[in-house]
Amino acid sequence: MHRENSNPDAMLYPIGIVRSTIKSRKNAPKQGLEDAPDAWLDVSPAVIEALDGLSVGDDIIVLSWLHQANRDVLKVHPRSDPRRRLTGVFATRSPDRPNPIGLHRVTIRRISGNRLRVGPIEVVDGTPVVDIKPVLASVNDD
Amino acid sequence: MHRENSNPDAMLYPIGIVRSTIKSRKNAPKQGLEDAPDAWLDVSPAVIEALDGLSVGDDIIVLSWLHQANRDVLKVHPRSDPRRRLTGVFATRSPDRPNPIGLHRVTIRRISGNRLRVGPIEVVDGTPVVDIKPVLASVNDD
DSSP states (O other): OOGGGOOTTOBOOOSEEEEOSOOSGGGSOSSTTTTOOOEEEEEOGGGGGGGTTOOTTOEEEEEEEOTTOOTTOOEEOGGGOTTSOOEEGGGSOOSOSSSOEEEEEEEEEEEETTEEEEESOOOOTTOEEEEEEEOOGGGTTO | OOGGGOOTTOBOOOSEEEEOSOOSGGGSOSSTTTTOOOEEEEEOGGGGGGGTTOOTTOEEEEEEEOTTOOTTOOEEOGGGOTTSOOEEGGGSOOSOSSSOEEEEEEEEEEEETTEEEEESOOOOTTOEEEEEEEOOGGGTTO
């Protein structure tokens, strides 16, 4: 990756952290609906106001920073299956990619102060959260 | 926002740039399906391998860096309508938010070397692209 292109403004700041029973990447399901558990999102008290308007039952998209990813990987065997041909990471959901942002569509189960109980979500305990967005049914979840 | 939390690894590097006929944020539609045009994604030659596996007709999610956003905003009037009550940005798709990452679900119209023609997409010309992901129908587009 050509990091001389970097823009000093394009730094992500965690707005929260995932607290999950998944303790290592090896044990994480590949996608949320494959038996992933619910987890807590501990949202930073500094941004708690930004949660106003979210309710239990809402579907949201959690954007995570997949901090254990390898950013130099451009091709992978999909789903780590060596029988599948090497494929560009932009055609896969591999966590290994130049900017390892994870997208997780989850349902809010409970809200307790600055903590959201959400699921199912497949990320490991300690993963930083960088954004939360509502699912927009009217425009096809874009 | 408490930027002392910053993680020096969580820096985004552009993997491409949007070339659009939308030249200013004021003229941008609020969401992709409201008469937004198609645009070119010029992908960095350094990561061209990562496109392998994408085809014309595929639906993808483009992650952009909304470089004109105000990162200190925590509440907004949805859709800039002053009649709507102030709402936390995590319950809206406002570009103004702590980490202004945009999600754009688009269709690939054409592939020409390192350029993808995609649409509809509502971002302004010159917006950096930070990731491209396939839509996963089997797991409900998460």
